[in-house]
Amino acid sequence: GAGVSQSPSNKVTEKGKDVELRCDPISGHTALYWYRQSLGQGLEFLIYFQGNSAPDKSGLPSDRFSAERTGGSVSTLTIQRTQQEDSAVYLCASSARLAGGQNEQFFGPGTRLTVL
Amino acid sequence: AQSVAQPEDQVNVAEGNPLTVKCTYSVSGNPYLFWYVQYPNRGLQFLLKYITGDNLVKGSYGFEAEFNKSQTSFHLKKPSALVSDSALYFCAVRDSTSSASKIIFGSGTRLSIRP
Numbered sequence: 062g063a064g065v066s067q068s069p070s071n072k073v074t075e076k077g078k079d080v081e082l083r084c085d086p087i088s089g090h091t092a093l094y095w096y097r098q099s100l101g102q103g104l105e106f107l108i109y110f111q112g113n114s115a116p117d118k119s120g121l122p123s124d125r126f127s128a129e130r131t132g133g134s135v136s137t138l139t140i141q142r143t144q145q146e147d148s149a150v151y152l153c154a155s156s157a158r159l160a161g162g163q164n165e166q167f168f169g170p171g172t173r174l175t176v177l
Numbered sequence: 178a179q180s181v182a183q184p185e186d187q188v189n190v191a192e193g194n195p196l197t198v199k200c201t202y203s204v205s206g207n208p209y210l211f212w213y214v215q216y217p218n219r220g221l222q223f224l225l226k227y228i229t230g231d232n233l234v235k236g237s238y239g240f241e242a243e244f245n246k247s248q249t250s251f252h253l254k255k256p257s258a259l260v261s262d263s264a265l266y267f268c269a270v271r272d273s274t275s276s277a278s279k280i281i282f283g284s285g286t287r288l289s290i291r292p
């Protein structure tokens with residue numbers, strides 16, 4: 062497919078369990094972002110990968126959250142010991158990174174996480 | 178540090194009237210500015226962007242935005258609103274002078290167009 066894909070589309074888990082969310086960016090896009098959106102509200106920045114540079118993790122809300130990007134392509138966001146306040150839609154976006162970062166982002170459909 | 182503000186949580190406009198969704202920003206250098214739209218139960222879609230050049234930028238679905246450097250604003254506009262424009266709109270900014278800078282989004286404005 063040509064767009065950003067995310068899996069699963071929906072995830073229901075019990076409090077205290079670990080979850081993994083996956084993002085497949087558009088092929089060739091070097092920049093990848095994770096955001097969190099609660100109940101149709103604003104986008105909360107979580108983490109940013111750009112090529113081989115060290116990721117910007119400044120938005121991760123706690124050490125229970127981590128993310129990796131293997132081979133500069135697929136990314137996995139892991140939430141350990143999930144809490145009810147982690148319930149949200151997790152959005153992934155990618156962009157082609159020309160010099161200066163002028164390019165817009167392409168968003169995936171999101172993963173809706175519900176922690177019971 | 179960079180930031181972006183959307184001062185209105187909700188904007189209500191009658192169909193056929195002009196609409197404006199406000200956005201102000203703060204960056205250390207020069208901004209790259211973006212508008213995105215999120216329709217109900219759908220993903221975010223890119224509308225338009227300002228990089229350099231003309232202050233008036235035209236985008237998808239008849240929307241345009243005006244970059245005003247002195248007021249540090251990038252308001253989204255449309256001359257004649259449609260009911261189908263009802264959605265959640267996000268403004269975003271990146272500092273062009275930092276190669277490591279990330280895109281920051283505003284809190285969003287819900288636009289409601291009444292028939």
